[in-house]
Amino acid sequence: MVIYVDIDETICNTPKDRDYSKSKPIRDNIEKVNDLFDFGYTIVYWTARGSGSGKDYSKLTERQLKKWKVKYTELKLGKPMYDLFICDKAINSVDFFTNRSRSPARRHEIY
Numbered sequence: 405m406v407i408y409v410d411i412d413e414t415i416c417n418t419p420k421d422r423d424y425s426k427s428k429p430i431r432d433n434i435e436k437v438n439d440l441f442d443f444g445y446t447i448v449y450w451t452a453r454g455s456g457s458g459k460d461y462s463k464l465t466e467r468q469l470k471k472w473k474v475k476y477t478e479l480k481l482g483k484p485m486y487d488l489f490i491c492d493k494a495i496n497s498v499d500f501f502t503n504r505s506r507s508p509a510r511r512h513e514i515y
């Protein structure tokens with residue numbers, strides 16, 4: 405199973421001015437996704453960092469994921485900017501991390 409995971413406001417909190425260098429990791433959320441990685445899921449982090457500005461945040465983001473001990477298969481930038489994402493396969497991150505929706509994590513009793 406391939407799981408795409410957002411970064412900002414999903415596994416870290418980033419200031420409103422979008423200074424990504426000041427993002428703070430959300431340890432519990434990182435741990436839960438790491439558990440999915442350990443169970444054998446393909447974890448792809450997908451971020452819109454730089455999609456608006458054209459700035460390349462790949463190195464900064466790679467450094468942060470390493471520092472925060474994030475386990476993943478692949479990091480992808482270039483996620484489009486949007487205000488709402490409607491998709492039958494999407495789970496809101498708050499619901500996912502608070503176990504209010506069906507998710508593969510439940511099957512493995514991660515929570």
Ligand SMILES: [Mg+2]
Pocket residue numbers: 410411412413414
């Ligand atoms: Mg986000």
